[in-house]
Every structure is written in structure tokens, then in C-alpha cells.
Amino acid sequence: MLARQESAELGLSFEEVFQYQYVISRRGIDPQGMKVSACRGWRVLTGRALPVARLHDRDGIFIGLLLGIATGPDGVIEGEYSFGDLSAGVPEFFSDFERHLNAFAGRFTIIVTSGGDERIYCDPVGMLGVVYNPQTRRVGSSLKLCIEDAVQDHPLYDHSINEAYGSKYSLFHTRDARVRRMNPSFYLDLANFHENRYWPREDSFDMPEGGLEAVYDELINTARHSIGAIAARYDCAMPLSGGRDSRLLAAFAGPHMQTIRQVFTHVTNYATRIDAEIAKRLAAVMEVEHEVHDRRTLRPVPRRVRRSERCFHLAAGAVLPLPSELARDVNHCLTPGSVVLRGHQTDLLRAVFVRKAEISHWKDFRWQIEKLLIVPRNHFNDEVYTRFMPEFMAWHRTLSPVARSRAVDMMFLEVYYASSLGMTFPGLHRHFYMSPFNSRRMIELSLSIDVTYRIGAKPVDDLLYRMNPDLLSVPFDNEISADLSNIDGPSPARDLRVAAAVARAPEQVSAESARKRRA
Numbered sequence: 001m002l003a004r005q006e007s008a009e010l011g012l013s014f015e016e017v018f019q020y021q022y023v024i025s026r027r028g029i030d031p032q033g034m035k036v037s038a039c040r041g042w043r044v045l046t047g048r049a050l051p052v053a054r055l056h057d058r059d060g061i062f063i064g065l066l067l068g069i070a071t072g073p074d075g076v077i078e079g080e081y082s083f084g085d086l087s088a089g090v091p092e093f094f095s096d097f098e099r100h101l102n103a104f105a106g107r108f109t110i111i112v113t114s115g116g117d118e119r120i121y122c123d124p125v126g127m128l129g130v131v132y133n134p135q136t137r138r139v140g141s142s143l144k145l146c147i148e149d150a151v152q153d154h155p156l157y158d159h160s161i162n163e164a165y166g167s168k169y170s171l172f173h174t175r176d177a178r179v180r181r182m183n184p185s186f187y188l189d190l191a192n193f194h195e196n197r198y199w200p201r202e203d204s205f206d207m208p209e210g211g212l213e214a215v216y217d218e219l220i221n222t223a224r225h226s227i228g229a230i231a232a233r234y235d236c237a238m239p240l241s242g243g244r245d246s247r248l249l250a251a252f253a254g255p256h257m258q259t260i261r262q263v264f265t266h267v268t269n270y271a272t273r274i275d276a277e278i279a280k281r282l283a284a285v286m287e288v289e290h291e292v293h294d295r296r297t298l299r300p301v302p303r304r305v306r307r308s309e310r311c312f313h314l315a316a317g318a319v320l321p322l323p324s325e326l327a328r329d330v331n332h333c334l335t336p337g338s339v340v341l342r343g344h345q346t347d348l349l350r351a352v353f354v355r356k357a358e359i360s361h362w363k364d365f366r367w368q369i370e371k372l373l374i375v376p377r378n379h380f381n382d383e384v385y386t387r388f389m390p391e392f393m394a395w396h397r398t399l400s401p402v403a404r405s406r407a408v409d410m411m412f413l414e415v416y417y418a419s420s421l422g423m424t425f426p427g428l429h430r431h432f433y434m435s436p437f438n439s440r441r442m443i444e445l446s447l448s449i450d451v452t453y454r455i456g457a458k459p460v461d462d463l464l465y466r467m468n469p470d471l472l473s474v475p476f477d478n479e480i481s482a483d484l485s486n487i488d489g490p491s492p493a494r495d496l497r498v499a500a501a502v503a504r505a506p507e508q509v510s511a512e513s514a515r516k517r518r519a
Contacts, residue, residue, distance in 0.1 A: 001029065002151070003144035003314065010310050017311050017429050019047040021129070022067050023140040024111060024120070039065050039111050040118055042190070049337060049432070053078045055112065057088040063097075068108030068128045069339065069434060075229040077104070088114045098198055105226040105439035107425070107432070109141070111190075118190040124345070124440050125417035126184035129426040131317075133179045134193040142426045143174045143317030151176045156387060159318075161375055166321040168419040170372045171391040175318040181422060183398070185414050199440060202402055207448045215445050216463055223252035226436040227341065228259075234339040237262035237431070240279035240290065241272070242477030244350060244460045245343030247282060249437065251467040253341075257288050262335065267294040268328040274477050277484055285470045293333040300329035316427030323424065336430055344421065344435035345413075348446040350457035353412035362407050365392060372416055406447050413443065461501040472498055 001023070007014035015033035023029060023045050034045040037052060044065055046052050053066040060082065070077045086096055093114040098121075101110070107127040112119055120139055122130045129141035140146045153159055154169070154177045161167050162175075172181045182188050186195040208214040230236060231253075238253070238260045240246050250257060257263070263283055265276040276292045283290035308326045313319050325331040334340065353371065362368075369392050370380045395415060396407070403410050425433050449459055464472040479493040480486050 001145055002147050002149065003142070004030065004033075006144060006314055010314060012307075012311060012314065015048055017315050018145070019049040019429060020432055021141040021145060021315070021426055022046045022050060022109065023138060023145040025136070025138040027136070027138070037065055040113050042111060042118065044111060051078060053081050055110075056080065056082045057086045058082065058084050059087065061088045063088050063114060064110060064112035066108055066110045068106060068123075069230065069234070069432065070104045070106035070108040070123070071226045071229045071436070072100070072104050073225075075225075076233045078233070094119070102199075102440045102444075105222070105436055105442065106230070107434035107438065116191075120182065120188040120190065122182065122184050123438055124184055124443055125413055125438060126182060126422040127344075127417075127425055127434060127438060129422050130182040130184070130188070131174055131179050132182060132188060132193060135178055137190075137193060139188065139190075142315060142423075143176055143179055144314065146179050147176060152178060156391070158375075161379060163319045164321070165376045165379075167375050167379075168373050168416070169318065169423065170374045170415060170419040171388065171395060172415075172418070173391075181418055183395075183414050184418055184422075185403075185410075197398055197400070200400070200403055200444070202400075204440075204444045205402060205406060205447045208445070212449065212462075215448060216459075216466055219442060219445050219463065220252065220467060222439070222442055223249075223437055224254055224256065226439070227253045228256040230339060230341065230434075230436055231256050231259040234432075235261050235335060235337065236341055237264060237334050237338045238341045239263075240265055240282055241275040242278035242475075243275075244457060244476065245346045246279075247471055247474075247476075248346050248349070248460055248463060249341065249343035250282065250286060251464050251471050252437070254467065257286050260288070260341070262291060262338065263288050264291040264293055264333070266325050266328070266330045266333075267292060267296070268324040268330060270482075271477070274480070274482070274484065277487055278474060278477060278480075281474050281487075282471060285468070285474065291333065293330040295328040295330055298330060298333070304332065305329050311429055312427040315429045316423055318423070320424075320427075323428070326428075331428075331430065334431055338431050340431050340433045342433060342435050343437065344417070345437045345443060345446070346435075346460075348409060348412075348443060349449070349454060349459040349463070351409070351451055351454035353416070354408050354451055354455060365389065365396070368392070368408065368411055372411070372419070406451075409447055409451075458501075458504065461497060462504060465498075465501045465505055469498075472501060 004014050024042055026041055031045050037044040051069055055064045057063050066077055108123050109128045109130055110121045131146055132139040133146040138146045154173050169175055174181055183195055185199045186197050188195055265279040267273050267276050280290055309322055366385055369385055369388055375384055475491050475494045479491050
């Protein structure tokens with residue numbers, strides 16, 4: 001593997017840098033530094049810290065492996081895990097398995113077999129990383145696990161722009177022209193290395209009976225269960241900021257915040273200084289300790305930053321600008337091996353990628369391609385649009401009618417997130433980053449809410465009010481001045497937002513009953 005070769009050349013420990021990664025192949029690969037499992041004729045090599053669960057049907061027949069961390073209705077899926085109503089070998093096996101998969105939340109990849117079929121599935125956005133090389137018939141979490149020789153640069157990209165600005169290798173590309181990133185809504189058929197869409201189903205985005213109230217109740221119960229199960233099993237850390245996503249995740253956690261080992265804010269620039277002040281107030285509301293990791297007082301260690309850069313580029317599979325927590329050296333404040341819980345996918349509740357609600361606007365493909373950040377905004381032009389339009393349309397044609405009804409949200413999930421989190425998370429090798437909200441069921445519930453309601457972030461405020469109205473009353477970062485002078489004083493923007501959430505809430509969900517929900 002090129003990954004092992006470059007580790008040696010850079011003086012890095014392959015075992016350390018790839019401790020949360022995996023590679024799957026029929027051909028012999030030197031397993032040194034990785035654990036070895038088998039699934040039919042496939043060798044599954046996993047990093048020393050990556051959890052592996054063995055999956056069985058109701059009769060105890062082995063059907064596959066789950067790599068990473070996932071929760072289901074019974075809690076964390078680990079060890080020898082059995083599906084009580086799943087039968088291997090029957091014609092409906094895979095449709096039944098996909099029904100179970102819909103409820104799984106986390107960051108994971110699955111190899112599953114039944115009869116003569118062997119498939120790869122993954123979490124809703126490919127957060128663990130799923131790339132594959134059809135020539136070598138190899139699947140891995142990052143590029144350099146899937147090739148033996150030098151990278152063959154993809155011809156569609158000016159790679160110097162990606163290196164300088166962190167632009168995305170998007171539309172299921174990697175830096176290497178031979179290696180493709182799997183669409184997370186597809187499964188990969190290992191017989192021919194073809195991808196096939198299986199999600200969303202025709203009824204995926206139907207509003208449940210009971211309407212918005214039922215959506216909120218299921219989101220709260222499911223997300224809280226997921227966070228609680230993970231926090232009970234692993235040493236967890238959770239960031240808090242001045243935005244909506246981390247606050248909502250903390251509210252979902254509810255009483256489980258007490259079992260989160262580190263609640264923290266990284267201060268890497270001026271904006272995150274504001275985040276830290278808001279987060280301190282949120283932590284006080286939840287009665288948890290809060291750590292501030294401030295680069296101004298911690299003094300980054302240049303030698304350590306340079307090593308982090310080498311590790312990140314190797315593990316991610318390409319040269320990219322360092323994430324701020326590595327560049328400012330604050331990630332070393334987190335306990336090594338921690339599971340870091342982040343709020344990704346909760347941003348669907350505020351329609352983060354949708355600029356306008358009118359579906360007719362969603363047929364304007366130019367602005368959608370621009371939002372994929374294949375190049376920085378100031379580099380986007382007609383030539384870039386023309387160059388990537390065929391690839392974009394190839395993806396768009398795979399959308400079913402129900403998926404096209406949420407086309408921009410689907411682009412966000414399948415294309416943008418896969419190319420961002422699916423590449424950068426494997427590069428963050430010291431900790432296991434994941435979203436406990438990352439399940440297809442919770443995504444379906446979020447997207448069942450009308451887009452015009454989501455654009456204003458109303459569901460976020462509604463949920464905060466239902467779970468912990470005191471969290472709703474702490475201002476967001478866009479509601480206070482840059483000098484923080486009004487952070488504890490009157491805030492017209494905050495007061496209007498809180499009043500609107502109270503007015504929308506049903507009479508039976510009073511502030512007092514919402515407080516009781518926290519327990």
C-alpha cells in the first residue's frame with residue numbers, strides 16, 4: 001500500500017496514523033499494524049483503534065462486519081451482534097437489512113453478505129470514508145490505502161488550488177483518477193464494483209402521522225438514545241460554540257451531558273473567542289464543566305504542528321490546508337482516543353444548503369455546483385461550471401422522484417458531506433469524530449419538515465424550547481456585538497426569536513413541561 005510506503009518515508013507510524021481506518025481486499029495485503037478479519041473471501045484489515053462488530057442473522061449465521069461506531073434501537077452495535085428478525089439467504093434479505101440500516105446512527109462502514117451477494121454499505125454521508133479502486137478491487141477509508149503506486153492526478157482538477165485553498169474533490173472524485181468515492185446512498189456490489197442506489201425510499205420523507213409534534217418527539221427520543229448509548233460506552237468529548245448545531249446536540253444529550261468527559265471550545269481566531277463566551281453560559285445552564293482551549297495561552301508547538309500536518313495529509317490522502325484545530329495545535333487538549341460528538345446533519349433542520357425555497361430555483365444548476373466548493377467562490381467561472389456540469393448531471397440523473405423533491409438537501413448529504421467529512425475525518429487520526437445524529441431515519445424526519453419552515457431555523461428553536469428553554473434564551477453568535485458588550489444584556493434579536501418559539505409551541509408544551517422533558 002502506498003500508505004505504508006509513505007509512512008516509512010515520512011518517519012511516521014503507519015499503525016498510529018491509520019488507527020481508525022480500514023481496507024478490504026481479496027488480494028493479499030501485508031497486515032502489519034492492522035487487525036485482520038475475514039468475510040467470505042474478503043480480507044478486512046482495520047486499524048488498531050477502529051471498533052469491529054460481527055453481524056449475525058436470527059439463526060446465528062454470520063452475515064458481515066460493521067466497522068466504526070453505530071447505534072441502533074438496542075444501543076451500540078458491538079461484539080457479536082444478532083438481528084432478531086433477519087434471515088440470511090432469503091430473497092428479501094437485503095431489503096430487510098436496509099430497513100434495519102435506516103435506524104443506525106453514527107460513523108460506520110458495513111460489509112454484508114447473503115447467498116452469493118456481497119455488498120458495502122455505509123453511514124448516510126460516508127463519514128468513515130469509502131473509496132474504491134475497481135482495478136485492484138480494493139475498498140478503503142482513504143485514497144492511499146487503495147493504491148500501490150504513485151497517485152495519478154485526476155485530470156478535472158487544478159490540484160494547486162485544492163492544496164492552497166482546501167477546495168473539495170467533489171462529485172465522488174478523489175485526487176487519483178483511478179479511485180472513486182462511493183455515494184453513501186448507494187451500496188457497492190463487490191461482484192462487479194458497481195454502485196446501486198437504495199435510498200431514499202418512496203415514502204422516506206412523508207410526514208409521520210401526528211405531524212410536527214411527532215417529528216420532534218421521535219427526533220428527541222432517538223438522538224438522546226444515540227448519544228446516551230455512545231457516551232456510556234466510550235470516553236466522549238463534545239464541542240460547544242455560539243451556533244445552533246452544537247447547542248441542539250447538547251440539548252438532545254440532556255441528562256447524558258453529565259457523562260461527557262470533555263465539553264470544550266477551541267479558540268483559534270476572533271470568532272471562536274465569541275463562541276467560547278457563549279459556550280461558557282450554555283455549560284452553566286446545563287451544569288457541566290467547560291474547557292476553553294485558547295491558542296493565545298497554550299502556545300502552539302511548531303514541531304508538533306508540522307508533524308500533525310504530515311499525518312493529516314497522509315491519512316486524508318491529499319495535501320489540503322490543515323483544519324484550524326491542528327494548525328493552532330489545540331486538538332492536543334483533547335484526551336487521545338476520545339470520541340468527539342459533533343452536530344453534523346442537524347443543520348438540515350435549518351436548511352443550511354438551500355438558498356431559496358422555490359423548487360423551480362433548484363433547477364438552476366450553476367449555483368449548486370458553485371456551492372460544492374470545487375474551487376473557491378472567487379475562482380468559480382463559466383469554465384469551471386462547464387468542466388464539472390457533466391459530472392453533476394450524472395449524479396442528478398440518479399435521483400429518484402422523491403429524492404429530486406429534496407434535490408438540494410440530497411446534494412448536501414451525498415455530494416458535499418461525502419467529499420468534506422468523508423475525506424477530512426479520516427485525516428484526524430488522534431480522535432474519532434462522529435455525529436450521533438447521522439442516521440437515515442433522523443435525516444428523513446428532518447426532511448419531512450417543509451423547506452420554508454426549515455429555512456428560518458424554526459425547527460431548531462422549537463426543539464430547544466421543548467427540551468430546555470433556558471438554552472434557547474442564551475444568545476446566538478449573530479445576536480450579540482463583536483465586543484460582547486451585550487452578551488448578558490438586552491438583545492432584541494434574541495427576544496424576538498424566543499417569543500416566536502413560545503408562540504409556535506402548542507399549549508401543552510409550556511416552559512415547565514419542557515423542563516421536565518430534560519429528565
